[in-house]
Structures are given as C-alpha cells and as structure tokens.
Amino acid sequence: MASAPAPGSVIRVGLLGYGLSGSRFHGPLVAAEPAFTLAAVASRRTDVVARDWPGVRTGTVDSLLADPDLQVLVVCTPNDSHASLAEQALRAGKHVVVEKPFTLDADEALRLDALAQERGLCLTVFHNRRWDGDFLTVRQLLSQGRLGTLYSLESHFDRFRPQVKVRWKEQDVPGGGSLWDLGAHLVDQAVQLFGLPESVVADLGRQRPGAQGTDWFHLVLRYGALRVLLHSGSVVHSPWPRFVLQGDRDAYVKHGLDAQEGQLEAGLRPGHPDFGSEPAAQHGRLLVSGETVPTAPGDYGQFYRQLAAAILHGAPVPVTAVSASQTVQVLQAALQSDAEGRRITLPSL
Incomplete structure (x- = not known):
C-alpha cells in the first residue's frame, strides 16, 4: 500500500516521463494543487527538469517505483508502455495516474482496474478534456x-x-x-x-x-x-x-x-x-x-483537486478506469x- 500522508502533510508525486504531457500538463497541474508536491521525475532530460523544477530530484523508473516516500506515480510515457508501468506502480503500492489513452486494449484496462481495487489504491486516467x-x-x-x-x-x-x-x-x-x-x-x-x-x-x-x-x-x-x-x-x-x-x-x-x-x-x-x-x-x-x-x-485543475479528495477522503476518482476503458474500446x-x-x-x- 502507498504510505498514507500524515495529517496536514502533502501528497508526494513522481512523474514517470517528462515529455510534452509531463512538462506542459502534469508538472504544472500537480504544483498548482496545494494537496500535492512534485517530488521526483523519472527522465533522462535532467537538465530540463532542473530548469523547470529546481530542487526536484530526477531518477529512473525503477528508483521511483521503489521510493517509499512517493504516494502517487503519474505515467506519462509513450502510449504502448502505459499498461505495464501502471501495473508495476500499482504492485509497488502507489496510487496511479495514467496519461490518456489509458491502455491499448480495453480488457487490459479492466484488469488494471481490478488490481487497483484489490490493492485498495486509486487508479485514474488523465482525460483532461x-x-x-x-x-x-x-x-x-x-x-x-x-x-x-x-x-x-x-x-x-x-x-x-x-x-x-x-x-x-x-x-x-x-x-x-x-x-x-x-x-x-x-x-x-x-x-x-x-x-x-x-x-x-x-x-x-x-x-x-x-x-x-x-x-x-x-x-x-x-x-x-x-x-x-x-x-x-x-x-x-x-x-x-x-x-x-x-x-x-x-x-x-x-x-x-x-x-x-x-x-x-x-x-x-x-x-x-x-x-x-x-x-x-x-x-x-x-x-x-x-x-x-x-x-x-x-478547469483542468479539477482533475488533481478531485484526485486529492479521493486519496485523502475516499471521494470518487476524477476519471474511473472503467469509463476510460470504454474510450479504448471505441x-x-x-x-x-x-x-x-x-x-x-x-x-x-
């Protein structure tokens, strides 16, 4: 299970990938939500991360998966890696955000939903539009x-x-x-x-x-x-x-x-x-x-606002895995x- 944030503390987030979606959307939106702090980024573009987020550490995917201080991992890598990285993050006990499209196969999306429910973790998909x-x-x-x-x-x-x-x-x-x-x-x-x-x-x-x-x-x-x-x-x-x-x-x-x-x-x-x-x-x-x-x-800020409420108070996630799987099905x-x-x-x- 993801380590629960202490009362009054912020939820620590790591980004897996730092391309367009990580740099333009997830980084800024995480930083704009007071309940979260951007703590780490898995990327080879260490100079770009340092320029955009001074003090935020960089590492590898494996190092972020193994980091007990990260409660949320955001999968913003190429589309064909979404499912495997989301599964690894869930098995590592993290709440998971997946950039759209959720997966490339609707059945795979439903399997991930079942895994998240089994582990008691939040799984959501960034359908920002x-x-x-x-x-x-x-x-x-x-x-x-x-x-x-x-x-x-x-x-x-x-x-x-x-x-x-x-x-x-x-x-x-x-x-x-x-x-x-x-x-x-x-x-x-x-x-x-x-x-x-x-x-x-x-x-x-x-x-x-x-x-x-x-x-x-x-x-x-x-x-x-x-x-x-x-x-x-x-x-x-x-x-x-x-x-x-x-x-x-x-x-x-x-x-x-x-x-x-x-x-x-x-x-x-x-x-x-x-x-x-x-x-x-x-x-x-x-x-x-x-x-x-x-x-x-x-209001794209609603996404991480609702995710914070889901993690802290058990509210619904902003985008359910089932609804995102329907998009994949189409x-x-x-x-x-x-x-x-x-x-x-x-x-x-």
Whole structure:
C-alpha cells in the first residue's frame, strides 16, 4: 500500500516521463494543487527538469517505483508502455495516474482496474478534456434541452502541421498516430455525453508526405437516430468549428480550441482569474435564436483537486478506469473498422 500522508502533510508525486504531457500538463497541474508536491521525475532530460523544477530530484523508473516516500506515480510515457508501468506502480503500492489513452486494449484496462481495487489504491486516467470549457458548455446545453431532440454532433480537432515530425506520436507503432492522440479526446467526450455507441465506422489516413502514423481520421458513432461525427486533419488551413450540434429546436456552433493548454504553456496556472476563460469573440452561437452562448470556464485543475479528495477522503476518482476503458474500446473498434472496411458493432462492457 502507498504510505498514507500524515495529517496536514502533502501528497508526494513522481512523474514517470517528462515529455510534452509531463512538462506542459502534469508538472504544472500537480504544483498548482496545494494537496500535492512534485517530488521526483523519472527522465533522462535532467537538465530540463532542473530548469523547470529546481530542487526536484530526477531518477529512473525503477528508483521511483521503489521510493517509499512517493504516494502517487503519474505515467506519462509513450502510449504502448502505459499498461505495464501502471501495473508495476500499482504492485509497488502507489496510487496511479495514467496519461490518456489509458491502455491499448480495453480488457487490459479492466484488469488494471481490478488490481487497483484489490490493492485498495486509486487508479485514474488523465482525460483532461472532460474539463474543456466548450465541452462543459455542450453538456450544459444538452442537459437543459436547449437544442431539443439532438440528431447530430460533429466534433473536430484540426491542425495545420504539414511537416511530419520525428517523434513516436507520428510513427507507425502501437499507440502511435493521431487517432490514439487526438481521437482519444474526441471519443472520450462522446462517450461521456452518450455512452458506448451501438456501432463505429472509421476511415483512417496518412495524408502528409512521409507520414507513417495516422494523421487524418473520420469516425461515425451511431446512437439510434443520433450520429456523432469525430474528425481530425493535420493539413487544415482554416479549421472547421470545434463543435456543431443540430437539434430539432436549435443548433449550436462553436469555433476555436479550449484555451487551457496554451495558457499552461504560457505559464498561467489554475487559480489565476483568467485561467480557463476565453475572449467573448470566441463564444458559440445558437443559430435559430441567434443567441450567443458564453463558454463555461474550463478547469483542468479539477482533475488533481478531485484526485486529492479521493486519496485523502475516499471521494470518487476524477476519471474511473472503467469509463476510460470504454474510450479504448471505441478506439479499438475504429481501428478494426478501418482495417476491415466495415461497420463494427460494439458489445456492452
């Protein structure tokens, strides 16, 4: 078991990996939550860690796994290592945060959930875009019935990045490509809104010269009469709206990505009055009524806030392993659909 923090003390956190997710998201968000302290990082980039976090020690994965003073380990390594490192961390008695995607296989995700429950440990997955302001706004509109009966939701994550970069995310390796990277966000949001779809149809592409991994995808998720379209392209000069929802009473259109990633990169942190907010010019619109819909404040800080409550007080973890496994199940179905050129029907978990 993880050593319990003494009353009034902070929870000591170690990061396994220090790439983009560790440096841009987990480090700053852990540091912004008073219940936690960033104590150690497993990375060969010792100079970068020292620059970003003076006084935070660096080590190896094995040394952090064996450290009795660390209560939480955050797995922010390449996708194909998530499952094995999460299992090692749980067996070492640590509470575990896993960067999305949780695993590359839904059954493996459920096995990890069972292990965490057996050990009495918290296991959660960093699906941070559940706290995007635009997504929170969509949830609110649907819960209020503002659009009437919903018939379609279109969700885009487009970029203009015509040059292929030499990095694992863009290689043809297990867990590589934009479907596992950006698609994990879009699928997770759809599953949060509507649950597991009845079926999935997917078209995956490699469009850019030299592309090895998927850099274009289009998914259609079927929920009875409702269709959910999830799309991403890497050579998009003028991005499509982030969200388009069509109901029999009204429609909602929202442009622009959530501001929090850019704010974190610029040094803004949760707790700052501007964190998670966006300019009024970027607010979405209802097309029939003509009403501008203010975007709800985004709040990635909720993730570690809720994790602290789970560890200290037994509250629910921010993202359950079961819900994250459903996202993996849909991603697996999308890969199968593209490979076999057919619609894949999903069984319920």
